[in-house]
Structure formats: C-alpha cells, structure tokens
Amino acid sequence: MHQENSSMKMSKQFPLNALRVFESAARQMSFTKAGEELGLTQTAVSYQIKLLEDTLKEQLFLRRPRQVTLTEAGERLAPRLTEAFAIMESAVASLSNVAESTLIVHSTATFAAQWLARHLGTFQFENPGIAVRLETSQEMVDFSRTQADIAIRSGKGEWPGLRTHFLMHNHFTPMLSPALAATIGGVKTPEDILKLRIIDPGDPWWPVWFAAAGLPDVDLTGRPVSRFGAQAFEASAAIAGQGVAILHPEFYTADIALGRLIQPFDILGHDGSDYWIAYPEARRNSRKIRAFRDFLLKTMPGTEG
Known part of the structure; x- marks a missing residue:
C-alpha cells in the first residue's frame, strides 16, 4: 500500500x-504549434501547461495577446526537459533498430510507377542499411492509423x-x-480533341485544361x-489508342520518346495541387526519414533541400 501511495505521489x-x-x-514558443505537433487543441495545451504550473507552483509562461514568452523558471526548465525527452527518445530508438532499418513509403500508384520506382534502386545503393517497403493507394494516408513513415501526397x-x-x-x-491522332488527320487545335473519345470525361482536370486553352x-x-x-491506367488506355487521356507529362517522357504517346500542346493545366513529401512533425x-527526404529533394530537378 505504501508503494502504491508513493507511485501516486510521484505521478502527481x-x-x-x-x-x-x-x-x-x-x-516552438507557441501553444498553437505545440498542439499541431502533439495532435492537441490549443485549449488542451493551455490546460496541460496550467496543470504543470499548479503542480510546480511556478508560472512558466507569460501570456500576452498572440504571444507567449518564458518566465525565468520556464527558461530554466525548458532546456533540461528537451534534453530529457531526447534521452528517452534515444533509449527507445536503441530498441527499435529493426524498425529504423525499414522505411515504409506511401505513394499514389501513378507517382510510384512513373517516377519513384525508377529511382528507388539508387536510394538503396546509397543507403544499404535501409530497406524500402512501398505502399500505394489513391487515398491520403493517415499516419495515425498506418505504419507508413513518409508519404508522397498531392495537395x-x-x-x-x-x-x-x-x-x-x-x-x-x-x-x-x-x-x-492520325485517324482525324492529326490534333492541331484544342477543338480537335473533342472529335475523339475522351478517357474519363468526368475528370475535373479537363475543364481546367480547356479553360487554359x-x-x-x-x-x-x-x-x-x-x-x-x-492516372497510370488511363495512360495505358491512351497508349492502346482507346482515347485521349489528361496526364502529367513529366511522368511519360519515355513513352513520348518511344513514340507511344504524343503531347499535342504545350498548354498545361494546374489546379493548385502539387506533389509534396510529408511526414509527422514529431x-x-x-x-x-531524413535520408529519404534528402534523396528525393536532391533527385527531383528544381527542388530545394
């Protein structure tokens, strides 16, 4: 009983x-950013910090409109806690060598097939201690419900x-x-596309592109x-001559070079959505994750690390 009471006292x-x-x-000097990092609301962050201040009987933050600053007590405590949590994370990591040697990458099927797969071999050669497992789906990965480490997202x-x-x-x-294209004497104007079968006319990219044209x-x-x-399946259908597909041209440069596809116009549509590397802030x-992120940014033309 004495041991239980001691444990409860320590917890308090x-x-x-x-x-x-x-x-x-x-x-981060921000309750909002702390909430985003930890998956908490700003109210929950404020509550936890007030709980700690009440427990320690010390004010740790000075609250000002749209800004918080550390008190002297907070400045003394913060670096020691950062060091302590780093030590704990290191201890846990030392027990997770197997997990750290396997990288689970989530991607859309098209990006994986048309770009990522061509470069994974180089990453493995440069990082022999990391085994890559690639998972694909059209759904946006939820890191809280999957083992994925890093994702290629469109948005x-x-x-x-x-x-x-x-x-x-x-x-x-x-x-x-x-x-x-030869069946109508070539595609010379955007209107010519309307003479042919369109693969997935319900794709929201079509009206964006026609407006740009x-x-x-x-x-x-x-x-x-x-x-x-x-998109990869639509490209296959287009290569087979089943219709006109609306595609990301950088994914199909090899098919253009081989004469399997043509890109009739330099006009490009863009709906505000781009490809991003994403992983949990924590x-x-x-x-x-750092190794794979740095590799992608180094390999992709025009990106900055």
Missing part, C-alpha cells in the same frame, strides 16, 4: 503529459501536424497515341464515362 508531482506539452510549447502542402517539402508541380495536359465553355457531359481509378529527426 511529475505529470508526464504536461511536461511533454510544456517542452513542445517552449521549444497544397498544408496538413496540420505534418512537415512538408515541395517536390514537383502537378501539371496536366492531353496525351494520346499517334495512331489515334481558351475554351472555358466546353461541355463533356453525355460522353461515355470511363473511370480507371489511377518524427522529423528520424534518420531514415
């Missing part, structure tokens, strides 16, 4: 959750709790086989619907 004196919240808020790069790095623009333009009033309703579920110091 040192509320670990509150210490972790304080360390994050002190490191605006603004995801709470995640650190992101721009990878490449997600441009798109119509592409088709030379044989299909000066045809904002094109109506594709009533055309045969074909949903392939991934895992920013993972060696394997």
Whole structure:
C-alpha cells in the first residue's frame, strides 16, 4: 500500500503529459504549434501547461495577446526537459533498430510507377542499411492509423501536424497515341480533341485544361464515362489508342520518346495541387526519414533541400 501511495505521489508531482506539452510549447514558443505537433487543441495545451504550473507552483509562461514568452523558471526548465525527452527518445530508438532499418513509403500508384520506382534502386545503393517497403493507394494516408513513415501526397502542402517539402508541380495536359491522332488527320487545335473519345470525361482536370486553352465553355457531359481509378491506367488506355487521356507529362517522357504517346500542346493545366513529401512533425529527426527526404529533394530537378 505504501508503494502504491508513493507511485501516486510521484505521478502527481511529475505529470508526464504536461511536461511533454510544456517542452513542445517552449521549444516552438507557441501553444498553437505545440498542439499541431502533439495532435492537441490549443485549449488542451493551455490546460496541460496550467496543470504543470499548479503542480510546480511556478508560472512558466507569460501570456500576452498572440504571444507567449518564458518566465525565468520556464527558461530554466525548458532546456533540461528537451534534453530529457531526447534521452528517452534515444533509449527507445536503441530498441527499435529493426524498425529504423525499414522505411515504409506511401505513394499514389501513378507517382510510384512513373517516377519513384525508377529511382528507388539508387536510394538503396546509397543507403544499404535501409530497406524500402512501398505502399500505394489513391487515398491520403493517415499516419495515425498506418505504419507508413513518409508519404508522397498531392495537395497544397498544408496538413496540420505534418512537415512538408515541395517536390514537383502537378501539371496536366492531353496525351494520346499517334495512331489515334492520325485517324482525324492529326490534333492541331484544342477543338480537335473533342472529335475523339475522351478517357474519363468526368475528370475535373479537363475543364481546367480547356479553360487554359481558351475554351472555358466546353461541355463533356453525355460522353461515355470511363473511370480507371489511377492516372497510370488511363495512360495505358491512351497508349492502346482507346482515347485521349489528361496526364502529367513529366511522368511519360519515355513513352513520348518511344513514340507511344504524343503531347499535342504545350498548354498545361494546374489546379493548385502539387506533389509534396510529408511526414509527422514529431518524427522529423528520424534518420531514415531524413535520408529519404534528402534523396528525393536532391533527385527531383528544381527542388530545394
């Protein structure tokens, strides 16, 4: 009974959750950013820090409008907590060598097939101690529900709790086989595309591209619907001459060089969505994640590390 009471007293004196919240808020000088890092609301962050202050009977932050600063007590406590949590993370990491040697990458099927797969061999050669496991789906990965370490996402790069790095623009333009283009004497104007079967006329990229091409009033309703579920499958259908697909041209440079596809126009559509590297903010110091991130940024033309 005495041991149980001692344990309860220790827990009361040192509320670990509150210490972790304080360390994050002190490191970033922001309750909001601490909440994003830890997956908490700003109210929950404020509550945990107040709990710690009440327990220690010391004020740790000076609250000002839109700004917080550390008190003298907070400045003394913060670096020691940062060091303590780093030691704990290091201790846990030392027991996770197997996990740290396997990198789980989540990507869309098209990006994986048309770009990532061509470069994974080089990454493995440069990082022989890291084994890559590639997972693909069209769904946006939820890091809280999967073992994925890092993801290639399409979007605006603004995801709470995640650190992101721009990878490449997600441009798109119509592409088709030379044989299909020849059936109408070639595709010379954007209007010529309307003479051919369009693969997935319900794709929201089509109206964006036609507007960029000066045809904002094109109506594709009533055309045969074909949903392939991934851009890579639409490209295969286009190569087979089944219609005109709207594709990311940088993914199909080899098919253009081999004469399997043509890109009739230099006009590119863009809907504000680009490709990004994303991983949990809390895992920013993972060696394997840093290695893969740096490799992608070095390999992708035009990116900055």
